[in-house]
Amino acid sequence: TAPLPAPADLPAPVINPNATIVLGKRYLRKGPDGRPLEDETGLFWRVALAIASQEANYGEERDVTATARQFYDLMTSYKFLPNSPTLMNAGTPLGQLAACFVLPVGDSMEEIFDAVKFAALIHKSGGGTGFSFSRLRAKHSRVGSTGGVASGPVSFMRIFNTATEQVKQGGTRRGANMGILRVDHPDIKEFITCKEHEHALDNFNISVGLTEAFMQAVDANRDYDLIDPRDGIATARQSAREIFELLVRKAWESGDPGIVFLDRINRDNPTPALGEIESTNPCGEQPLLPYEACNLGSINLALIFSPAAPDGVDWEELARIIRLSVRFLDNVIDASQYPLPIITEMVRKNRKIGLGVMGFADLLYRVRVPYDSPEALVLAERLMSFIQAEAQKASAALAAERGPFPAFDVSVFPAKGQGPLRNATTTTIAPTGTLSIIAGCSSGVEPLFALSFARHVMDGEKLVETNPYFRAALDAAGLSRPDIIAEVARKGSVAHMEEIPEALRRIFVTAMDIEPVWHLRMQAAFQKYTDNAVSKTVNLPNTATKEEIAGIYRMAFELGCKGVTVYRDGCKTAQVLCTGEAG
Ligand code: UDP
Known part of the structure; x- marks a missing residue:
């Protein structure tokens, strides 16, 4: 019709x-x-x-x-x-209208390649996919049917990555993936360092699934069990501090991996009878059951x-x-x-x-x-x-x-005692990478990255954009001079511009002017009233130390966040783009 x-x-x-x-x-x-x-x-x-x-x-x-x-x-x-x-x-x-999907990855060739195929179909339709690879048997475990040895979660992730690379989403945007591994999986060290040397996982954001037992073991400086996913039997003991420090060092170097708190996510699972939540969508804001969108x-x-x-x-x-x-x-x-x-x-x-x-x-x-x-x-x-x-x-x-x-x-x-609801969850805070461009506003709950900047749009085109509310404040203060505008565009921030009155400098702060702890407090403030999760990056200056990142991880846990992503200015790799720039 x-x-x-x-x-x-x-x-x-x-x-x-x-x-x-x-x-x-x-x-x-x-x-x-x-x-x-x-x-x-x-x-x-x-x-x-x-x-x-x-x-x-x-x-x-x-x-x-x-x-x-x-x-x-x-x-x-x-x-x-x-x-x-x-x-x-x-x-x-x-007619595919959802941005977020989670697919299960089972421990068999059939199930792994089914998941690759399903992810390709989802990417084609413009959705992003999250996976937990925690059910896959560890590298070097036995493969019963062939007598050979298994290649482990990280090696299979490369196949998902390649498939993603080849399927431009709906001919429009590149697919995005989230890969999660539980901290008690025997291959956890390889996973934490998997984005170190190769570009073979560029289409993945990765996060380590932390448990409360693990966080307690870090605090007490105890060892914890690594568990064979096939039978739930402990195969080795591992120092919790050593893994935590490795995690922090890699995040300091490259921003990857992030962390998610699986127990907390599952405490907020509205339908545990339908299954356990083991992954989120690519940008982390939407925990879902396997096959949910x-x-x-x-x-x-x-x-x-x-x-x-x-x-x-x-x-x-x-x-x-x-x-x-x-x-x-x-x-x-x-x-x-x-x-x-x-x-x-x-x-x-x-x-x-x-x-x-x-x-x-x-x-x-x-x-x-x-x-x-x-x-x-x-x-x-x-x-x-x-x-x-x-x-x-x-x-x-x-x-x-x-x-x-x-x-x-x-x-x-x-x-x-809650009366009938039409929806098992109603609230999630997305990154709004493209939506915020269409609406002409700041993205999600993030502070502005810069008050004024040159946006490279396409084919070498450049647009200088100044935040309209900042511009209005400059106008009102009689400060809309070309030299001032040019300097703001060069620096992005007015934090160190003497010519701007102190009162305006205090209000018009940008991501890099803000102490990391305020990023985290803001994430926690929104999380407190969000059914699902909050997409937020804790921006750190280049000079930030590993100890600061460790502190942020512990604080995220204490403040009730469901996960955290840090990004140290100028560090090695960029995140998988989840913005309008992607694709
Ligand atoms: N997403 C994706 N590919 C992209 C951008 C986004 O698959 O290039 C998915 C992903 O699941 C992400 C979600 O869309 O977490 C929401 O992202 P965002 O809010 O930035 O999307 P928008 O609606 O603004 O395009």
């Missing part, structure tokens, strides 16, 4: 110059000759209509066009955007600023956006076509969605609160607790209309 045409009076969205390039290159539907079949109005209408049409599944006597218009306005106001695969694929024959969406906090509100936040508008966004994301689950029947089955049992935020650093600029201050932590907690509570209310309201998620009865909620 032909899609409903866009209403004649539909206002065209305002598109910023970077968004024009990104949307044109990767998001607008193209015909066989490579020419676009739609403009930006067509793109957002295609998405709005495909997602609104799902309401008919529930016999909801709503006017699809009216709902589509609400969704269109929501997206083109840039107050909310769904994750990239939804923008790219909604209303198209491919999740679609994300982000609210742009920069645009809920209200100068009239006592605290600068328009809470009523925020509540409205949350309700509409939760409805949108729940519809995405039904609109999406998943690459495997078993994924469809898992997704529809739990109906997880991940509503999060972007533009937080911009909001702080607007309300004149420094990122590295107790006030900023208070605001972060108020915002996220509000979003979590309102998103749950919206999910409960949907449950009343459409029924709870099918696994609700076996979930942890009934025992907690």
Whole structure:
């Protein structure tokens, strides 16, 4: 059936110059000759209509066009955007709309190569995949069927990496993977150092799955057991400190591996009866069960600023956006076509969605609160607790209309006295690498990387971008002089610019001006009210020591984070890109 045409009076969205390039290159539907079949109005209408049409599944006597218009306005106001695969694929024959997947990797040739194939299908559709390789038998273990010896998790990861390399996602973006190994796997040392010499794992972010028992063994300087995944029998003892120090040294050198706290992630597993969580998606924000997928969406906090509100936040508008966004994301689950029947089955049992935020650093600029201050932590907690509570209310309201998620009865909620919910999780904080470019805001909950910088877009094109709120503050202070703007663009930060008043220097801080501990405190503040996890990098100066990283890891554990990624300025390798620059 032909899609409903866009209403004649539909206002065209305002598109910023970077968004024009990104949307044109990767998001607008193209015909066989490579020419676009739609403009930006067509793109957002295609998405709005495909997602609104799902309401008919529930016999909801709503006017699809009216709902589509609400969704269109929501997206083109840039107050909310769904994750990239939804923008790219909604209303198209491919129709795969989720960014995050986790696939199991079993300890047999068949299961390993099944996982390679499934990952290729997911990458083709624009999704990222996470795997735990912990079930694979250790290197040099016996292979019963051949009498030979096994090559171990790291060597199989190279096959996943190569497959990823060859499948450009949907012809648009490069696939991203997360590889996790439990700290008690016999090959843990090889895993921790696996990105050291070769580019053979460039399409992987890697994280070590830490357990509470391991963290206690580090504290007590005890040995812990390495365990054969095939029978659960301890094969060797290992000094916990030695592994912890190796982990810290590699992170200091290259940013890889990160760490995830598996016990904590599983304490927040809403449906333990359906299985144990062993991995997250590539950027770490979305823990999932094997074969589960999740679609994300982000609210742009920069645009809920209200100068009239006592605290600068328009809470009523925020509540409205949350309700509409939760409805949108729940519809995405039904609109999406998943690459495997078993994924469809898992997704529809739990109906997880991940509503999060972007533009937080911009909001702080607007309300004149420094990122590295107790006030900023208070605001972060108020915002996220509000979003979590309102998103749950919206999910409960949907449950009343459409029924709870099918696994609700076996979930942890009934025992907690929690009434029916439509979604097993509602909140996740994504990196928003591309979404933040489209919306023209700061990404996720990260501080700005620079107040002004030259962005290399493509084919040698360069765009100088200055943060609009900083620019306005300079204007108001009569300081928008070409020499000052040029110096900010060169330095990125005003921390050491005498010509800028102290009060402005305090507010307009950037990632590198912020002490690492504030990065972590901010991550923890958002994590406290997020069902899933928070994508965040703890930026460190080049001069940071290994002891500082060790301190950050321990503190992340104490503050209740689900994992942590550090990046020391100027260190060896870059992370797998999860930004609009990727691909
Ligand atoms: N992702 C991916 N490849 C990419 C970028 C992202 O597979 O090049 C997936 C990955 O699972 C990541 C998630 O999308 O964790 C969300 O990333 P982000 O918020 O940056 O995506 P956006 O929606 O802004 O494109």
